Amino acid sequence: MPHSREKAPSPKPPAHSPRWLRWLLRAVVWLAGLGAAGALAAMLVVGVGLAMAYPNLPDVSDLADYRPKLPLRVYSTEGALLGEFGEERRNLTPIADIPAVMTQAVLAIEDARFFEHGGVDYKGVLRAALANLGRAKSQGASTITMQVARNVYLSSEKTLTRKIYEILLTFKLEHLLTKNQILEIYMNQIYLGNRAYGFAAASEAYFGKPLKSISIAEAAMLAGLPKAPSAYNPISNPKRARVRQLYIIERMLDNGFITAAQAAAAKQEDLRLRSSTDSTRVHAEYVAEMARQLIFAQYGAEAYTRGLNVYTTLNAGEQEVAYAALRKGIMDYERRQHYRGPERFVSLPSSAAEVEDAIDDALANHPDNGDVLAAVVLEANAKKIVAARADGEQIEITGEGLKPAQSGLSDKAPPNIKLRRGAVIRVLQTPKKTWEITQLPEVEGAFVAIDPRSGAIRALVGGFDFDKNKFNHVTQAWRQPGSSFKPFIYSAALEKGFTPATVVNDAPIFFSAGATGAQPWEPKNYDGKYDGPMTLRTGLAKSKNMVSIRVLQAVGPKTAQEWVSRFGFDADKHPAYLTMALGAGSVTPMQMATGYSAFANGGYRVNPYLITRVTDHKGRILSNFQPPATEDNPRAIDARNAFIMNSLLQEITRSGTAARAQATLKRPDLYGKTGTTNDSVDAWFAGFQPTLTAVTWIGYDQPRNLGSRETGGGLALPIWISFMDKALKGVPVAEPTVPPGVVNVSGEWFYDEYARSAGIPSLGMDAPAATAPAVAPAQEERSRILDLFRN
DSSP: OOOOOOOOOOOOOOTTSOHHHHHHHHHHHHHHHHHHHHHHHHHHHHHHHHHHHGGGSOOOGGGGGOOOOBOEEEEOTTOOEEEEESSSEEOOOOGGGSOHHHHHHHHHHHOTTTTTSSSSOHHHHHHHHHHHHSOSSOOOOOOHHHHHHHHHHOOSOOOHHHHHHHHHHHHHHHHHSOHHHHHHHHHHHSBOSTTEESHHHHHHHHHSSOGGGOOHHHHHHHHTTTTOTTTTOTTTOHHHHHHHHHHHHHHHHHTTSSOHHHHHHHHHOOOOOOOSSOOOSOSOHHHHHHHHHHHHHHHGGGGGTBOOEEEESOOHHHHHHHHHHHHHHHHHHHHTSOOOOOSEEOOOOSSHHHHHHHHHHHHHTSOOBTTBEEEEEEEEOSSEEEEEOTTSOEEEEEGGGGGGGHHHHSTTOOTTTOOOTTEEEEEEEOTTSOEEEEOOOSOEEEEEEEOTTTOBEEEEEOSSOTTTOOOOHHHHOOBOOGGGGHHHHHHHHHTTTOOTTOEEEEOOOOBOHHHHTSSOBOOOOTTSOOOEEEEHHHHHHTTOHHHHHHHHHHHOHHHHHHHHGGGTOOGGGSOSSGGGGGTOSOBOHHHHHHHHHHHHTTSBOOOOBOEEEEEOTTOOEEEEOOOOOGGGSOBSSOHHHHHHHHHHHHHHHHHSTTTHHHHHHOOSOOEEEEEEOGGGOEEEEEEEETTEEEEEEEEOSSOOOOOTTOOHHHHHHHHHHHHHHHHTTTOOOOOOOOOTTEEEETTEEEEHHHHTTTTSOOSOOSSOGGGSOSSOOOGGGHHHHHHHHHO
16 A cells, blocks of 8 residues: 655644644734735835835936036236136135145044945944934934935935935936045035034135135134034134034044044134134225126126136225225324214123123124224223224324324213213224224215226225215216316316416406306415416416316317217216316216326326136136227227326426325326315326326215315326326336427427427417417417407
8 A cells, every 4th residue: 555645734833832822823924924024025115115216316427427506706917816707716726736635624523434434324324223222412424425425415394205315416416426526525515603614614714714724723614514503604603613523623533534633723813713804805995896796797697606816907005005005094184073973882791701691782783894893982081092893902192193083082072972881892903903983984985096098997986985985976976176187177278278378367367257157256366376478387277176177268178078089988967167177077086097098107097907818617718808908999099189288287296296106106107187166076197107007096985075185186186196006016117208299498398380389479469478378379269369368
C-alpha cells in the first residue's frame, strides 16, 4: 500500500494553553499583517506622490548660472562707489573669492557635515530630534542645500506639502550641482538684514569693508545672522549678537577650523561696526541720484535687479573737496546768523542710567548731519556748556565756541532759544580740536565743476545735505545770476564794435514810466558810488551796473537776448529788457558752467554729461559714451571773442571783485565773475582755469535777503577758491594762445578791424573825449551810442 502524503497540520497552541493567550497571538499576527499592509500602502502613496510631484519641481538647472537680483551701482571714474539702488544690497562673489574663514564660520554653525551628506543630514536629524526631546527650545536640522531650496524656490509657509517639496528639491539640487556651486549660491543668496543679501554685501553693510578682509571674529558675527537677521543684528542688538558670535567661535574650534589660540584672540577682538550715519563712500548723493534717473529712463525697473554698474565722469577726490568746501562755506555763513535756538527740549531724569536712555531717545530723532553733530545739554551757563553725545561722550564748549549762540545764554533769552539742561543742540569740532555750538543751516548752496573741453562733470554738490533736501540746486534751481551774467552781455558788445578800451560813463541813469512802460526805474551800483567815465575793462572788473546797462542799451536787448542763447541759456528766461544787463533773468548753476566753458575752451559750446559707460554684473559693456572732440562741438562764439573775454575775466580775478582768487592761489590762469543779485538774494561766483570750469551759488530756497553785507565775492568765491586750490594741484599754468584776428596795441587787445582807431574818438560827439567810444561801432548802432554817452 503506497505511502500517502498528508498536509502537515498547522501549529496549535498546546491544549493546555489558556484561551486568552491563543487570542493574543492571533491578534498580534493580525495587527502585524495590517501594519505591513498599511506601510506598503503608504509607500505606494508616497511613491505615487513623489512620482507626480517630481516632474512638477522647478527647473534648477539655471542655478548653474546663478543670477540673483543685483542692485544698480554708480561709480566714479576711478571706481569709487557713489551710490547703490535696489531693494537688495548684494555683491555676487564667486566661491573662490570668498575667504575660507567666512565659509568655515558658516559651516560650523549651519551645516558642519555639508561636504559629507547628500543633501539631508540624517545624523543631524536624529541628533536634533534627541536634543529637542530634552529641551524646551527646539533645534533645527536644515542643511545648507535645504536652505537654498527653500530660499530660492519655496515660500516660508510651514506645511507638510512644502516640506516634501523642499526635500525633493534638495535631492535635485545635490544631483545637478556640485557642493561648491550650492555653497556659492547660499553665500550670495541668504538674507542677512540691513537690506544685505549675501555675506559680501553684509560685510560692507556692517563693517564697511570688503569680504576678503574679514577677520575670524567678524566672520563669526556675520555667520550668526542667517538664523534671525533682526535678532542677531550687531548694530541694533549688540548683546544678543555677541552671545551668538562667541558660540560660533566655539563651534569653529570644535570642528577644527581654528586653533584654541585663534579662538581666544577672536573672542577678545574689538569689532568696529559701521553705524547708520558712518559712511566710507564718497559724498555724491546728488550725482548718484542723477545717474539713477538716467539709467531708469533707459532700462525701467530692470535697472534695480540686473546688477548694472554705471561709471560716471566724476572725480572722487575733487568731489570730496567740493562737498567739504560747500559745506564749510555754508557753515561759515551760518556763524554770522542769529541763533534760532535748540531743536528740541527733553526732560532729563536724575538717575544716570535713565539719563542715558533719555539722551538716546532724544538723539534718535535728531541724527548727526555729517560733521554737524547732535548733543543734549547737561548743564549751561554764560561761560560753559556741557553736552552729551549719543555714544556717551561728554563735551565742553567754552570761550569762542559759545559766541554763535550767545543770545541763548543770556538771562533774558526767550524760552524757545534759552540754552538749558535738556536742550538738543548742534556742535561742531573746530580745526583746533575745540568745540563750538552751531545750528543746521536754513540757507542752501550748489557747486558744479565740469571739464570745459568735453563737458564731463567732475564734481557736483546739489545742496547742503541730500537727506535733508533732495532738490538738486545745480540742475533744478532757477535763480537770477546777477552780475555773473554780465560777461555774456559784454561778449555781445565785442561783436558790435566795443573793445576793452571803450570808455563808458559810470553815471546815474533814470528811466521814466513812459520809457519803461511800467514803473520808473533808477538802477544803482552795488556800492552806491559812481566813478564817471571808465573803460569796459574797468567797468567789468568793478562790476559797475551803470556801465553794463549802457553797454546793453547800445547793443540792443533783443540782440543780446539772441546772443546769450548761443551759450546754452533759454532766451525766454531772459526777456529783452535792459534789466538783462544786471542778470535779472533765470539760470541754473549747470547752465552757468556750460556758458563759462565756452570762454574757457576757445568758444565752443559743450554739453555736460555724466555717464561714460554701463556694464553688467560680469563687467560686459552694455553702452559706452565718448564725447566729441572740443573742436567738433558747435561754436558759440569766435575764438577771438573768447580770447578777449578771457582777458577781461582774468582782470576780475587779478584786480577786480574776485582779486582774492589770484592772490590766494598764486597763479594767473584764473578767470571768473562774481554775482550778487538785487537785495543780496543770490550770491554767485562763476569761473574757470582752462582745464576746469566751476560755479558756486548760495541762497535760500524761498528767496530772501542773505544780509546787507553778503556778496558773491564774500560768500561764493571762497568756496570756489577752496575747491580750485586742491583741484589744480600739479596742473601747469596755462599760457593763452593768441588766435587770428586779434592784435595788441599799447597793452590792450583789439579785433584787427578796430585796432587802427583804438583810443581815438570817431563819432564826432560834443561830449568830452574821455567819454567818447574808443572805437567806431557799427553804423546802425551810432545813434544809440550817441544817446548813451550824452546821458
